[in-house]
Amino acid sequence: MPGSSCRYRRCAGVVSLPLGARIARMNTQMPVGEPGGENLEPRRRESVLGLVENSAIDSSVDLELHGATSHLHCEHLPTPSSGHDKVLIHETSEGDTWLQIARHQTGDESLDDVVFASYRDLFSCIKDKVGSLVRIWNYIPRILSKDKSVIRYHRFNIGRKKAWEMFGPKNADGQLLFPAATGIGTVESFFFIRALFSPHSVIRLQNPRQISPDKYSRKYGPLPPVFSRASILLKPERHQLFVSGTASIVGEDATYIGNPVLQTEESLTNIRQLIDGDNCRRCGYEGEFTLDDMKSMHVYVKRAEHFDCVRKTIQNHVRCPITYKRADICREDLLVEMECISGRHTS
Numbered sequence: 001m002p003g004s005s006c007r008y009r010r011c012a013g014v015v016s017l018p019l020g021a022r023i024a025r026m027n028t029q030m031p032v033g034e035p036g037g038e039n040l041e042p043r044r045r046e047s048v049l050g051l052v053e054n055s056a057i058d059s060s061v062d063l064e065l066h067g068a069t070s071h072l073h074c075e076h077l078p079t080p081s082s083g084h085d086k087v088l089i090h091e092t093s094e095g096d097t098w099l100q101i102a103r104h105q106t107g108d109e110s111l112d113d114v115v116f117a118s119y120r121d122l123f124s125c126i127k128d129k130v131g132s133l134v135r136i137w138n139y140i141p142r143i144l145s146k147d148k149s150v151i152r153y154h155r156f157n158i159g160r161k162k163a164w165e166m167f168g169p170k171n172a173d174g175q176l177l178f179p180a181a182t183g184i185g186t187v188e189s190f191f192f193i194r195a196l197f198s199p200h201s202v203i204r205l206q207n208p209r210q211i212s213p214d215k216y217s218r219k220y221g222p223l224p225p226v227f228s229r230a231s232i233l234l235k236p237e238r239h240q241l242f243v244s245g246t247a248s249i250v251g252e253d254a255t256y257i258g259n260p261v262l263q264t265e266e267s268l269t270n271i272r273q274l275i276d277g278d279n280c281r282r283c284g285y286e287g288e289f290t291l292d293d294m295k296s297m298h299v300y301v302k303r304a305e306h307f308d309c310v311r312k313t314i315q316n317h318v319r320c321p322i323t324y325k326r327a328d329i330c331r332e333d334l335l336v337e338m339e340c341i342s343g344r345h346t347s
């Protein structure tokens with residue numbers, strides 16, 4: 001159905017959030033017909049004009065892949081706590097729900113308070129619905145700057161963890177349940193959450209090569225990030241895989257500092273091991289995925305001058321459509337981060 005994503009954009013327009021995309025002009029024209037890499041045939045002809053700045057509003061996260069078709073039902077709700085809040089809910093034709101919250105940080109608020117309030121609102125919006133939180137994107141303005149000597153990504157983690165402990169989903173044993181997530185810089189000035197939840201059940205994956213984020217040591221912030229490395233949404237007809245933002249981290253530390261190509265390779269290795277049959281089984285899922293199964297990928301590049309070498313590296317391994325964004329990534333040492341989506345029919 002033509003225009004489904006336009007409709008989505010128009011819905012976003014209802015809440016009058018400013019459009020923030022900018023083009024970073026680069027001289028990266030790819031000669032037509034250049035092979036995509038050593039191992040793969042060229043995927044398609046492409047002409048690359050530049051790298052777009054990561055924008056919360058501009059990032060349609062493959063909504064059409066997930067049943068967010070023309071049957072979208074949009075609701076714009078006033079939120080419980082303040083006039084600055086904007087909440088938008090889309091229900092998809094498959095029964096899933098996308099929820100978006102934007103919140104400005106006012107002069108007397110800290111980012112951790114803004115994030116806490118946003119997550120409190122998110123949990124209060126989904127409280128009465130049967131369903132599981134599947135995937136969250138967090139767009140964090142000036143993610144690497146400091147506010148009162150605390151890195152804003154760490155402030156974000158403080159607010160999210162506190163809200164999760166008070167209002168977040170837990171299992172029968174009281175253990176907190178974390179969805180797949182991305183926490184990334186954005187050009188917009190407001191903090192923005194996009195969340196997908198669903199009446200179907202979810203399997204959460206952890207990565208054997210990486211420490212679970214909620215167990216990161218205090219050198220990465222006073223309170224840890226809380227997310228799982230991937231979610232698998234079990235629908236009757238198909239299983240959908242959402243891989244979290246994945247970077248060149250082994251254990252809890254960044255590897256190949258300063259080398260965008262090797263960081264890209266390491267991130268892909270992390271994804272491969274996360275989704276392989278052994279790890280899926282360990283995490284309670286009888287099945288497997290491969291990079292060849294991917295339906296779409298988003299790649300965030302911190303420095304525009306690394307775009308070319310990152311793209312060449314990725315294209316040796318991945319054939320699905322890839323969206324590249326220029327974005328600040330949550331640690332100084334990380335140059336690249338990527339996330340992807342897949343699905344398999346259950347028949």
Ligand code: 3EB
Nearest residue numbers: 181182183225227244245247
């Ligand atoms: C990492 O593995 C890299 O804070 O929600 C990736 C995905 C990262 C999600 C988040 C952070 C987040 O720690 C950064």
